[in-house]
Amino acid sequence: MIKLVPRVENSTLMILLSPLLAMTLTALSAYLIFVYILVDIDVSSVFYTLFVEPLRDSYYFSELLVKAAPLMIIGLGLSIGFRAGIWNIGAEGQFVIGGIAGSAVGLYFYNVEAFWILPLMTIAGILGGMFYAGIAAFLRVKYQVNEILVTLMLTYVAVLFLSAMLQGPLRNPSGFNFPESRLFHDSALLPIIWEGTRLHIGLIVAIILSLIAWFGIKKHMFGMQIKISGSAPRAAKFAGFDDNKTVWYSLLISGGLAGLAGIFEAAGPAGQLTPGLPQFYGFTAIIVAFLARLHPVGVLFSALLIALSYVGGENVQIEYNLPSSITQIFQGMLLFYFLACDILIKYKVVLFKTKN
Amino acid sequence: MNESLFISIIIGISIASVPLIFAAIGELLVERSGVLNLGVEGMMIVGALLGFVVMSHTGNPYLAVLSAMLGGMAIASIFAFLTQFLLTNQVATGLALTLFGLGFAAFAGRGYTEETIQLITAVPIPYLSDIPYLGPLLFSFNPLVYLAFFMVYLVWWFLFKTKQGLILRAIGDNHDAAHAIGHNVVRYRVMAILFGGAMAGIGGAFLSLVQVPIWGEGMTAGRGWIALGLVVFASWQPFRIIFGAILFGGITILQIHAQGLNINVSAQYLSMLPYLATIIILVSLRMRLKNKTNRTVPNCLGRIFHSTT
C-alpha cells in the first residue's frame, strides 16, 4: 500500500529535485508517444531541437527572452494576487487594454519625436490595465461579485474593443483600410538591449520588478497581509487586515503589470497595434505563476522554461512538419507532471505492508 | 416578425445555448462539491472530437454521444487523480487540462478535417408537436436539447432532494467537518469530477454532431470558459444555468440576426453584449439581495482537502 505522509517541514531536496523529476517524466512520456505515433522521425533530434537548440543559437536565445519577458511581468502580478486568493483570470484582457491605452498615446503623437513619449505610453499602459482590473475589484468589493467571472467576461470585451478601435479611431489612414494601426515611430518604440535582435528593455524591467516584489513581500507588511489573507481569511480579518484593501491592491497590481506587458508587446516586438496583440500571454502567465509556486523570483525561471517550450516547439513544427498541437500536448503534460511531483515536497511516499 | 423567423430564432438560440447548459451543469455539480475545474474547454473539445470520430466511423449517434461522454470522463479522470490523490492546486491543474485537452484533440483529430457526417436531426414529439404555435416551438427539438434540460432537473433533484446531494453540498461547504462525520470526501469529489467530464463531453459533442457536421481544431472557441462564467452567474443554482445559457446564447444569435435586419449598431459592440449582460445581470441580482446574506459560494471551492487519518 502506498500512503502519503506529511513531512515535518518541506523537503529542500525535493524543492530542487521535483522540477527535474517532472521534466524527466515529461521527456519520457513524450518519447514514448513520439516513438509510437511519429514513426519516421528521429526522436532524439526532435528533443534536441526542442530543448537544446534554442539555447545554443543566439537568435533563438534572444527570441526566448523576448517571449519570456511578458510572461515574467504578467506572471509576477498574478503570483501576488494568487497568494491572496484573488483569482485574476482575465489578465489577458488587462494586457489588451493596457496595450490599447499605451498605443493610443503613442499614435496620438505620431509626428512628434521626443524622449517623454515612451514613458508616457508606459504609464498609460499601466493605468489602462489597472483601470480594467479595477472594475473587477470594485464589483467584488461593492457587490461581492466573483472576480473570476468578471475578469473572464471582460477579457472577451477587451478583445472586441481592440477590434473596434482598429476598425475605427486607431486605424492607419494610409493603410488600405486594413484593421491595423500605423507603425510606431521611433520615439514610441522600446529600446533594444541586444543589438540585432528584438530583445528590449522589458526583460530588464521584469527582473527589477520581480526583485522589488520579492523584497516587498518579505519585508513589507503587505506581503504578510496577502499571505495570511490567502490562507486564513478569518484570522486576517481578526488581525485587522482589510480584506477589501487586499482585493484592490491585488487586482490593481496584477492588472497594472498585465497592462505594462501589453504596451511593451505593442511597442516592442510588434511595433504597432494589430488584432494579433492578444496571444494568450494572460493565460499562459497563470501557468507560469503556478510553476514558480507563486514565488516572485521563481516566476523569472518558469517563464523562461515555458518560453523555451514555445520557441523550441515552433522549431520542431517547422523542421519536422509536426502540427503545433504537439507543443500544447507537451506543455500540458509538463504542467501535469510538475504539479504531481510537487507533492513530494510536502509529503513523503511511504510504502507499508497491510496487516493481514 | 413572422412566425417562422421567430421559430428559427428560438431554434438558433437552443443550438447556441445547449452546449453551454451541458458543460455548465456538470461544472456546477463539481463546484458544489468544492472543486474548481478550469479544464472545461479541454474536456469539451475532446468530447467534440470523439463524438465526431465515432459518428463518422459507425454512423450511430447513440454510440457517438456515449463515446463523447466517456472521453470527457477519461480526460477528467486525470484531473481527479491529480487534485484528489496528489493534492495538486486545482486552478493550475484545470488549466493544464485545458491545454492538454486542446492539444490532444487537435493532434488526434488531424485526419478528420476532411470528413463530414450526418447531423443528428430534430425529433418532433408525436402529437405534441402538432399543437399550433407551441408545437414547433417547444416540442420539435433535437433529442440532445431535451437531454440537457433533463440533466439540469436531475442535478437539481440530486443536490436538493437526495441524501447524497446534501452530503455533497456539505462537503463543498466544509470538507473537514464532513470528513469528521465520516463521509468519504474524496470519493464524492471524484464522482462529481467524472460527471462534470461526462457533461462537458456531451456538450462538446453537440457542437460537432448538431451544430456543424465537421471537425476543426479549436472548434469549441471558448465555450468552456463561458460555461465556467455561467456557473458563477447562476450562483450555483441549477435552474439559473438555463436562464444564463439562454441569455448568453440568445444575445449571440440575436446579434447576428440584428445585422441581417440592418439594426445600426457596430457588430463588435453588439458582440460584447452577452458578456456585459452577464456581468450586469449578476450585479443587479446581487444588488437586490444585498440585504440578505446570500452566500451561495461553496465555502471550500478550490481548497485542497487532505485527510490526516
Add this chain to the structure above:
Amino acid sequence: MSNRSFSSVLKLSILSAVLAFTSNVYADPVKAAFVYIGPTGDHGWTFAHDQGAKYVKEQMGDDVIITTVESVEENSDSERVITSLARKNDIIFTTSFGYMNPTVKVAKRYPDVKFEHATGYILEDNISVYSARFYEGRHVIGKMAGRMTESNVIGYIASFPIPEVIRGINSAYLAAKSVNPDVQIKIVWVYTWEDPGKEADAARALIAQGADILMQHTASTSPMTVAEEKGIYAFGQSSDMREWGQNAQLSGIINDWGPYYLERVQAVANGTWTSANVFDGVQQGMVKFAPMNQNMPTDVKNEAMKAIIDLSMGAIHPFTGPINKQDGSPWLAEGETPPNYPDLLTMDFYVEGIDSKYPN
C-alpha cells in the same frame, strides 16, 4: 596527334562531358517555404495555397524542396517563424495579410531571400505582392445567384470589412442585380476568418431571414453544410466544397495558385526573379470555378459560361459604370472601369442598392 595525347584529350573530353552532365543533375534544389494562417485541412483558403505548393513539388520534383508551416498566428510570433524559414530557404510565400509587417522586417535582414506576400501592398527589391481578382469570381457566381434565387435574398457571410471582402460583396451584388433587379443581399459580419460554429449560426440566421442562396468569405465548409441541411444553394469558397454540399453547391470560386507559384519558384531557380505587384484573375487562370450543379438550368449555365469566357479574354470588367456609391454619390461613369489604386485596393464603400449599413 600522337596516340598518347589523343587518349588524354579523349579522357579529358569524356570527363568534362560527365562533369557537365552531373553538375546539372546535382545542382542545388531551390528551397521554397510557405507560411499558412490556418490548417491545410480547412478545405478553404489555406487548403488552396497548399494545393499550389503541392503542384510546384509535382512539377519540379527533386529540383525543389518545399517546407510548409501551418496555423501561424498573425502576431509578433510570425516574425520568428518567417526568420527561421529565411535562414534556410530561397523564397518564402506568406499567405495572409496580417504577415505584412513581419515579412517586411525579415526581408530587410535577409536581402538575398525572396519574399512573396499575399494580399499585401508593400513592395521592396526582395518583396513581391500577389493577390487574385476574387471579385471576378464573385461576378460569375453573382449572376448564377441572381438567376437561381426564388426568394430574391442572397445571404452573405463576411469575415472582416477589408477591401478584398468589400470588393467581393459589391461585385456579387452588382452581378446578381444585373440579371435580377429585385434581388437583395443580406450581410452578416462574423469577424473571424474561420469559426465553423459562428459561420453556421450566421448561415442559419440568414436563411431564417429569407436567404435561399449563401455566399461566404470565410474559410470553413460550415456554411455549405448548413445549406445542404436546409436544402438551399450555396457557393464553395476557395476550393471545391461539393463533398459538404452534394446538392447545395451550385458552383464555387477556386483559388488556383499552383501555376503562379511554379512560375515564381522557377524564376528563383533561374535567377530571373524580380519583385512584382501581381493582381491576376480569370484571364491568368488564378481564379477558377467549381463544376456547376447539374440542377442548374441550361440557360443559367450558359450565361455563367459566357461571363467566364468574357473574363478570361479580358472583355468585361465586373465594375463597369454607371455605378454609384451607397450614398448616391457617383463612382463610375457610363462605361468607365476603376483603376486598381485607389478604387479597388482601398474600397471602403458599398455600391448603391445595398441596404445594409457599411460596418463602422
